[in-house]
Amino acid sequence: MAKDTPPRWDRRMQQRLARGEAAALGELYDRFASLVHSLAHRVLDDSEAADRITREVFGYVWENPDVFDPRQGSMRSWIAKLARLHAVNRLRQLETAAHQASGGGDAEELEQKIREASAAARADYIVTSMPAPLRAALDLAYFQRRDYRQTAADLGVTEDEARRRLRLGLQLLSSANTRPLEGSSPPGTGRSL
Amino acid sequence: MTGPFDGGRDGGRRDPDEPDGVRGIPRIPGQRAAADDLEPPAADVLRRALEGAARAAQAARESREREEPDEPDERDEQHGDAGTADEATVPEPDGVTGDAAWAVTDGVTGDTAPGTAHEPAHPPDPADPPDPAEEPHMRAPAPEPAGPPPSHSVLKSLLGAWALAACSPEETTHVEDHLTECAPCADEALKLRDAVGLLQADRNLDLPPLLRSRVLENCLDRRAARIPVPVWATPYDAETARLDALLRDIGDAEWHAPLQLKWFEKEETATRRATVAGVIGHLMTVDGLVASALGLDDPLGASAPQSPTDRTEALWRAAHSPPTRTIHEPWRDQSHTLIRTVSFAGRGVAELSVSYGEFALPLRDAMIDRAFECWIHGWDIANAVVYPYPAPSGPHLHAMINLATQLIPSTLAARRRAGLASPAQQLVVPGSPGRSLHLEVEGAGGGDWYIALDSPAAVGSAERSVAQVALDDVEFCQLVAGHISPDEAAAGQDGDRDAIRDVLFAAASLSRL
Numbered sequence: 194m195a196k197d198t199p200p201r202w203d204r205r206m207q208q209r210l211a212r213g214e215a216a217a218l219g220e221l222y223d224r225f226a227s228l229v230h231s232l233a234h235r236v237l238d239d240s241e242a243a244d245r246i247t248r249e250v251f252g253y254v255w256e257n258p259d260v261f262d263p264r265q266g267s268m269r270s271w272i273a274k275l276a277r278l279h280a281v282n283r284l285r286q287l288e289t290a291a292h293q294a295s296g297g298g299d300a301e302e303l304e305q306k307i308r309e310a311s312a313a314a315r316a317d318y319i320v321t322s323m324p325a326p327l328r329a330a331l332d333l334a335y336f337q338r339r340d341y342r343q344t345a346a347d348l349g350v351t352e353d354e355a356r357r358r359l360r361l362g363l364q365l366l367s368s369a370n371t372r373p374l375e376g377s378s379p380p381g382t383g384r385s386l
Numbered sequence: 387m388t389g390p391f392d393g394g395r396d397g398g399r400r401d402p403d404e405p406d407g408v409r410g411i412p413r414i415p416g417q418r419a420a421a422d423d424l425e426p427p428a429a430d431v432l433r434r435a436l437e438g439a440a441r442a443a444q445a446a447r448e449s450r451e452r453e454e455p456d457e458p459d460e461r462d463e464q465h466g467d468a469g470t471a472d473e474a475t476v477p478e479p480d481g482v483t484g485d486a487a488w489a490v491t492d493g494v495t496g497d498t499a500p501g502t503a504h505e506p507a508h509p510p511d512p513a514d515p516p517d518p519a520e521e522p523h524m525r526a527p528a529p530e531p532a533g534p535p536p537s538h539s540v541l542k543s544l545l546g547a548w549a550l551a552a553c554s555p556e557e558t559t560h561v562e563d564h565l566t567e568c569a570p571c572a573d574e575a576l577k578l579r580d581a582v583g584l585l586q587a588d589r590n591l592d593l594p595p596l597l598r599s600r601v602l603e604n605c606l607d608r609r610a611a612r613i614p615v616p617v618w619a620t621p622y623d624a625e626t627a628r629l630d631a632l633l634r635d636i637g638d639a640e641w642h643a644p645l646q647l648k649w650f651e652k653e654e655t656a657t658r659r660a661t662v663a664g665v666i667g668h669l670m671t672v673d674g675l676v677a678s679a680l681g682l683d684d685p686l687g688a689s690a691p692q693s694p695t696d697r698t699e700a701l702w703r704a705a706h707s708p709p710t711r712t713i714h715e716p717w718r719d720q721s722h723t724l725i726r727t728v729s730f731a732g733r734g735v736a737e738l739s740v741s742y743g744e745f746a747l748p749l750r751d752a753m754i755d756r757a758f759e760c761w762i763h764g765w766d767i768a769n770a771v772v773y774p775y776p777a778p779s780g781p782h783l784h785a786m787i788n789l790a791t792q793l794i795p796s797t798l799a800a801r802r803r804a805g806l807a808s809p810a811q812q813l814v815v816p817g818s819p820g821r822s823l824h825l826e827v828e829g830a831g832g833g834d835w836y837i838a839l840d841s842p843a844a845v846g847s848a849e850r851s852v853a854q855v856a857l858d859d860v861e862f863c864q865l866v867a868g869h870i871s872p873d874e875a876a877a878g879q880d881g882d883r884d885a886i887r888d889v890l891f892a893a894a895s896l897s898r899l
Contacts, residue, residue: 213612216623216726218605222598223627230593235586244597248604255605270423316584322423323432334552335585341547342554353543360546360578361435367581368427 203261203268210258218255225269226251228321229276235317236280236310237287246283250275270322277314284310315369323365330358331366535560542571549578592635595776598627618736618750619728621757621782626721628775629764633666633714636771641711645770647763649868650894653806656868658899662770663709664702665763668899670717671697672759676752677720679740680727685720693743695899728753751789758786762867777860783831787859790866790896791825791835795842798892807891808884810840820844823882823889824851829859839885853881855889865890868897 209217226247233246253275254261261271288303320328326348333344345355424432535541536557541564547553548561565572606614615623641663648657660668670685672694678684691697728735728749740752747755761778768775777783801807814820821844822836836846856878857865864870872890879886 213609214726214729215602215606215611215613215615216722216729218602218611219598219615219623219627219725220722222601223630226598226601227593227631230597240594244594244600247597248601251601252605252608256609267423313584313586316581317586319424319428320585323428331550331585334547334550335582336587340552340554341544341550344552356543356547358546359550359552360543361431363546363549363578363581364431364574365424365428366584367577368431369584370577370580371427 780830816843819847
């Protein structure tokens with residue numbers, strides 16, 4: 194879906210949201226709800242919590258469509274980022290509360306947990322956004338346990354090509370680990386639902 | 387949080403919520419959407435890969451211009467697989483990249499890749515001497531264990547496969563030996579192996595079906611819509627969204643899954659074989675009646691027939707080959723356009739007449755009718771592809787049942803004229819209470835309805851009810867859809883048996899292809 198999202202669709206959607214068109218909100222949900230929900234679920238590992246994040250993120254976008262800047266990237270990536278930030282923020286709240294309830298523990302452990310959850314969500318997003326040929330190669334080699342020669346044969350490409358795809362796919366994925374911790378309050382999370 | 391969140395672009399804008407935003411690299415013009423969707427580190431990797439590939443292709447072109455055509459060029463330097471003819475691979479049909487450039491490069495360092503992405507490939511001649519600059523190659527698929535290790539560039543290209551444990555044992559040994567002596571490769575190997583830990587199976591969680599309405603409600607509470615979707619169009623909005631979500635989840639082959647359409651005709655259940663894609667075509671074609679009433683393009687063209695059945699037959703007849711998933715997008719586009727158009731059309735549009743050929747409905751009812759069909763056929767499709775498909779929300783189900791009960795008296799009258807129903811017993815002044823049947827529908831969409839028996843002009847009345855039928859909400863809808871016959875509608879029944887029979891048969895007669 195992301196692949197046929199031209200910048201024009203993004204800008205048009207932004208205008209429609211800005212002028213308060215409820216039908217546009219529905220279309221926005223149809224396009225991005227499963228992305229938002231799955232990223233939130235990856236971070237929080239809880240369906241109800243993911244529902245809540247989905248409400249928050251769409252609420253924020255509906256109230257603040259002007260914050261989206263098409264020059265900074267696609268609407269899809271903006272919304273994915275909002276989802277991750279809201280979810281990580283929520284995880285921090287929950288973990289901090291649990292931390293305090295249990296009389297406090299290792300603060301570094303808490304940070305590590307949040308870092309990992311955030312990286313997992315970034316990785317998920319990268320996988321859904323990478324070029325499909327890379328994803329297909331990773332899928333074969335990792336999930337279906339094919340070696341790279343079998344992967345090459347399955348995809349109808351040379352073995353050279355299969356090696357390159359696997360390497361480039363992992364390079365993309367590894368960038369999920371290189372981002373600094375995101376923990377400050379994301380936009381809109383202060384609001385009640 | 388830090389950093390711009392997408393594509394490494396520097397649009398010269400600071401996100402107000404990111405006071406310490408780190409700028410990405412300057413924007414490279416003409417990037418593809420895939421890079422737009424990725425955040426900076428990943429986008430940069432992909433971007434470098436693309437640039438490297440472009441350079442490699444350019445270098446290869448230039449080198450081919452310089453060299454004799456049959457001279458081995460650097461293209462062969464990295465061949466692990468001498469038998470593989472096609473180096474310029476990846477004609478991916480999905481069109482993600484539109485070109486194969488990203489695939490033939492070294493993504494990390496951007497160093498010149500050996501591939502020649504845009505050239506017509508020619509098979510390397512096995513007799514060709516290896517490039518003297520290169521060490522001997524490993525020969526796929528079974529390298530000599532005792533042979534010399536592959537070149538550095540081959541070993542580097544194996545790092546991804548190695549991290550995924552997708553190499554042969556010999557290659558694994560060679561790579562691991564190499565990692566002890568090559569720091570950059572060791573560094574990358576570590577990163578790639580960590581990245582493997584981030585791969586997680588797609589759990590394919592279905593969104594809770596009612597989440598959509600809860601999310602939209604929450605939004606509209608926070609900021610009221612200036613252009614709302616009319617309340618009578620919300621069932622259509624919800625049902626098309628549900629079906630759309632199902633359709634996005636199914637594979638190409640499932641679009642051809644066979645299913646049997648059922649409806650009630652000539653006093654019995656009629657059936658018709660179709661496919662998932664054929665049913666979507668049917669929905670789109672009949673929705674087209676609403677589109678043309680609104681002045682939008684009719685998907686069947688200007689001179690299309692008006693009856694839903696004729697329209698569907700025309701569509702199915704006109705198709706030269708079986709319909710495929712390509713029908714999805716036009717169907718969805720039309721449904722989105724309908725919702726949008728009725729939102730902008732203003733209040734009076736609710737009464738706009740939508741002709742179905744033999745009868746007409748005001749737009750507000752036509753949209754409920756289309757929502758109903760969308761649900762029923764979504765259910766047909768879900769059964770065919772083994773997918774859960776719950777009933778619509780209570781209020782939407784209620785609106786659908788309400789519409790059916792309003793249509794029953796005139797259908798009953800038509801059946802009476804055709805000799806299919808018992809004679810009218812007490813004609814009353816139009817608009818006054820007449821002999822009625824009490825329809826008690828249970829469930830979230832349920833309620834009590836009083837259906838006038840003797841004339842569509844009479845008003846249903848509790849006081850004058852002569853019979854009572856109790857049914858579950860979904861069961862009643864199945865009856866109206868012709869999915870169960872009037873005799874099967876095992877309802878709680880009480881009172882005038884002719885009245886009960888007449889109403890149940892009239893309800894089933896509302897169904898059509």
